[in-house]
Amino acid sequence: MSLNSSDQDPWAKPSGSKQPESNKGDQRNWENDGKRKEQSPPDIEEIFNSLLKKLSGNNSSGNKGSKNSHSYNLIKFLPIATIAALIIWGVSGLYTIKEAERGVVLRFGELHSIVQPGLNWKPTFVDRVVPVNVEQVKELRTQGAMLTQDENMVRVEMTVQYKIHDPAKYLFSVTNADDSLNQATDSALRYVIGHMTMDDILTTGRSVVRENTWKALNDIIQAYDMGLEVLDVNFQSARPPEEVKAAFDDAIKAQEDEQRYIREAEAYAREQEPIARGNAQRIVEQATAYKDQVVLNAQGEVERFKRLLPEFKVAPQLLKERLYIQTMEKIMSSTPKVMLDNSNSLTVLPLEQLLSAKKAIEVKQEKALPTPKSAVNTRVFSDSDREPVEQNTESRQGRFN
Structure with missing residues (x-):
């Protein structure tokens, strides 16, 4: 069965037959409409309709109206969906960095910048932020059996306190900064222990081990540039083998x-x-x-x-006698005196005790009956009979005065 050109394309002109007169006016109107369409800008709805027709692959006239209405609804809600997606994408990029942290921004996996604490924004699916705590003081413990300078084994324990001061170097200078610091600490400690004797390590050299380990550790990590800062090194214990x-x-x-x-x-x-x-x-x-x-x-x-x-x-002679008497009085007052007789039996008279008792009685009497200073009487004993003689001290000026 042969098909003519009108069956193949109902909108095309027939080449070999004439059209009726009644269809000429319609043909002119169609041509005028085509010219106006050529002059006007393309319609977005028609473009999307044609795109949907090509994608569906079905040109039946029964489903044509439903497809046109469905595509119209899609085109109507497409801008709203686009705006909603943009809003969700923008809101998803908001993030917060804590006060003790710094954010390392990676753009397509490459280091881009470091952000400060606070509310920040990043383009989702483009940037990735890695928060790093730069104020936390971390502690690293290391221990092991080590050989000393005098070829003895000693078990040593040490802790290292450190923190991060450069987040970018901490993440990208080495593969694992914490593990690298652990290995550096073990190496520095073994170097220091190997240059000291066991007696020094166990007794008086603990502070020396701490200081030398700190210096050696800083020298090692300085070459790696890991972004770490060693705050303190504590030498915990050192003990010999059990034997x-x-x-x-x-x-x-x-x-x-x-x-x-x-x-x-x-x-x-x-x-x-x-x-x-x-x-x-x-x-x-x-x-x-x-x-x-x-x-x-x-x-x-x-x-x-x-x-x-x-x-x-x-009178020189009288003065000599007076000086002699005064001197003997001073000597005899500080010398114990004993009286002896010339008979066959030895008789001792306790003269010192008698004099001391007599002086004590006189002192008690003077305390009981005080006399004025202007009329103080003293007792003077003569050398012959030792009898007291009353004499006024005011009128006495001395024998030779």
């Missing part, structure tokens, strides 16, 4: 006892030194006072002898 642990414990105890005795001796010295200085100062002051006393007494004696010089010139 010789008792002997080393005794040695450590002896060292501690030595230090304790030294501290006690220093404390005793600090306590006794001020006392010794005080005693020395007191002795010096007493010697100075004694010197001044002797000088003043000598000056007084000189002055007294100067006053006696005129009397000596008048």
Whole structure:
């Protein structure tokens, strides 16, 4: 069965047949409409309709109206869906960085920038943010059996405190910064232990191990540039193998006892030194006072002898006797006295006790009956009969005055 051109394309002109007169006006109107369509801009709805027809592949006239209405609804809601998607995409890019953190921004997997704490925005599916805490102090522990300089084994434990000061270098300078720091600490500690003897490590060299390990660790991590800062290194413990642990414990105890005795001796010295200085100062002051006393007494004696010089010139013998008597009085007052008789039996008279008892009675009587200073009487004993003789002190100036 053959098909003509009108069956193939109902809108095309028939080539071999003439159209009726009634269809000429319609043909002109169609041509005018085509020209106007050519002059006007293309319609978006028609473009989407044609696109949907091509995608569906079905040109039946029964479903043509329903497809046109469905495509019209899709075109109507397409801008709204696009705007909603843009809003969701924009809101999904909001994020917050905490106060103690810094955000490392990766754009398509490459380092782009570092953002500060607060509310920030990133294009979703383009940037990725990795928060890094830069204020947290982390702690790393390392331990192991190590060989000392004198070829002994010792078990050492140490902790390292550190924090991150450059987030970008911490993430990208090395594969794992924490693991690299652990290996660097172990290497530095083994180097320091290998250059010290076991006795120093177990007794007095703990602070030296700490300081040297800190310096060696900083030198190692400086070359890696890991973005880490070592805050402190704590030397926890060092102990010998179990076979010789008792002997080393005794040695450590002896060292501690030595230090304790030294501290006690220093404390005793600090306590006794001020006392010794005080005693020395007191002795010096007493010697100075004694010197001044002797000088003043000598000056007084000189002055007294100067006053006696005129009397000596008048009666020298009397002055000599007076000086002799005064000197003997001083000597006899401080010398114990004993009286003996010349008979066959030895008779001892306790003269000192009698005199001391008599003086005590006189002192009690003076305290009981005080006398005015202007009329103080003294008792003078004569050498012959030792009888008291009343004499006024105001009128007495001396034998040779």
